[in-house]
Amino acid sequence: MLKVGIIGVGTVGASVANILESNKDIITARAGIEITPTIGVVSNLNKDRGVSIKLTDNIDEVLNDDSIDIVVELMGGVEKPYEVVKKALEKGKAVVTANKALLAYHRYELQEIAGDTAFEYEAAVAGGIPIINALREGLTANHIQSIRGIMNGTCNYMLTKMINEGIDYDTILQESQELGYAEADPTFDVGGFDAAHKLLILGSIAYGIDAKPEDILIEGIENIAPEDIDFANEFNYSIKLLTIAKKVKDEIELRVHPVFIPNTEMIAKVEGVMNGVSVIGDKVGETMYYGPGAGGDATASAVIANIVDIARRGKGSPMLGFESSHGENLKLMSKDDIQTKYYLRLRVLDKTGVLAKVANILSDKNISIEKMIQKPLNETCAHLLLSTHTCIEKDINEALKAIEEAGAVTEAPVMIRIED
DSSP states (O other): OOOEEEEEEEEEHHHHHHHHTTTTTHHHHHSSSSEEEEEEEOOOTOOSSHHHHHEEEEEHHTOOOOTEEEEEEESSSSHHHHHHHHHHHHHHEEEEEEOHHHHHHHHHHHHHTTTTTTTTGGGGGTTTHHHHHHHIIITSSSOEEEEEEEEEEEHHHHHHHHHHOOOOOHOOOOHHHHHHOOOOSSSHTTTTTHHHHHHHHHHHHOOOOOOOOSSSOOSSTTTTTTHHHHHHHHTTEEEEEEEEEEEEEEEEEEEEEEEEEESSSGGGOOTTEEEEEEEETTTTEEEEEEEESSSSHHHHHHHHHHHHHHHHHHBOOOOOOSOOSSSSSOOEGGGGOEEEEEEEEEEOOOSTHHHHHHHHHHHHHHHOEEEEEEHHHHHSEEEEEEESSEEEEHHHHHHHHHHHHHHHSSSSEEEEOOOO
16 A cells, blocks of 8 residues: 655645545556555645545654655745755655646756655646656657647736737636636736746757746736737637747747737637647657646646656656767857847837838848738827747847837837747
């Protein structure tokens, strides 16, 4: 028998405990050994958790109990979970976590501490989608050329509603909060930080890149406006908050931001609260993974899959996918060197010479215009909505600064990247 201690019995932790009990027969058959949840750690013992296991508010009751074989960490946060997981691994206990923030900052330290002790984290990225297992095992024969993911259900739900129903950002944010998709403070989701933590984990598995959130490009969906939706519809784009990992020679792009993406792309068809991840390998081509990215039972399913893996193997598989160093000497690409196409929304005075001024500034930075729409706003102002051919991030940022300083716009320009 394997005994499991759960640190953090919230929605996911309660689901883990209950599924291990309600589906015990099939889980035992698949694991080859009985797996029993025995104790859970909570911060408030007076709150009903809907579980039958013993509850405590003392983490040491789990960490110091030699009969506990597997610790499931579902606390949330970064530094306190790091100390808890570190102590569990040092005591030789296998660990399963769904904590993406913990791994975004401490995955390499924990890999070193874990050694041959099993440490699994499938549920930390895209909830119920087995993308970690796919990268570490299913695609081991491939050099990964790119990963593109929709990995925040809150943002995807909001953008889907904005595009399909014409709802403005503030209205759909309030609706998302009322439905429980968005927190009272939604910054972590809508600002792109949740998705960025997941991207960093995938970047380590695919490329061996040790980067922190502060090192990569992260932008959220807060500035998406109806004019941007109109442009998307006009040119058959969807707007998605996309996580992108891409190999370019010996450098790796890691970035999270809204994108215009053609409606014909498979990942553009991922709607509502669902998640989707597209992976391109040099031998297999494109593979696509789709499913629920959050929710108690979906996330618990991934946690329990890890527990079963540990029961079968005992020894941990390479945590970040490599038995030894990656071997390719890849490095993180500077944000300034990213190359893609761009969409610009410029609020300008509707008078002669403004368009020429904008075009000249773009031309000076070797940026050419691909498409353009002008939409009057009132008697004096108009929106210029335009897209560029492929250019360099540094150049587009310098051009936008020059446009603003030249007095060609009446408010700060808005830029969205295009992936096609």
